[in-house]
Amino acid sequence: MDKILEILKSIRDDVDFENETLLIDGGILDSFDIVSIVAELCAEYDITITADMLEPKNFNSAAAMLALVESILDEE
Numbered sequence: 804m805d806k807i808l809e810i811l812k813s814i815r816d817d818v819d820f821e822n823e824t825l826l827i828d829g830g831i832l833d834s835f836d837i838v839s840i841v842a843e844l845c846a847e848y849d850i851t852i853t854a855d856m857l858e859p860k861n862f863n864s865a866a867a868m869l870a871l872v873e874s875i876l877d878e879e
Contacts, residue, residue, distance in 0.1 A: 807869050810843045820865045827859035837862060844868065850875045 811820040818831055826832045832840075840862070841852050850872065861871045 804865065804869055806847060807865050810847060811840065811865060814839045814843065824864045827863050832862065844872060848872050848876065
């Protein structure tokens with residue numbers, strides 16, 4: 804989780820990623836933020852996040868993003 808929080812804070816240091824659970828649904832992150840987050844997660848974890856994974860439920864919180872990364876890694 805620490806690595807994901809580090810990535811998120813490097814993209815948007817004004818957001819409380821540790822506690823926020825409506826990053827997408829609450830309009831906190833925009834499409835440019837998501838593109839940056841996806842690129843960083845893919846690079847850091849050597850994974851591919853496909854278009855069908857780009858759902859709000861996967862990006863509404865740091866915990867959701869961690870779960871997404873873990874599920875991709877488990878499939879590999």
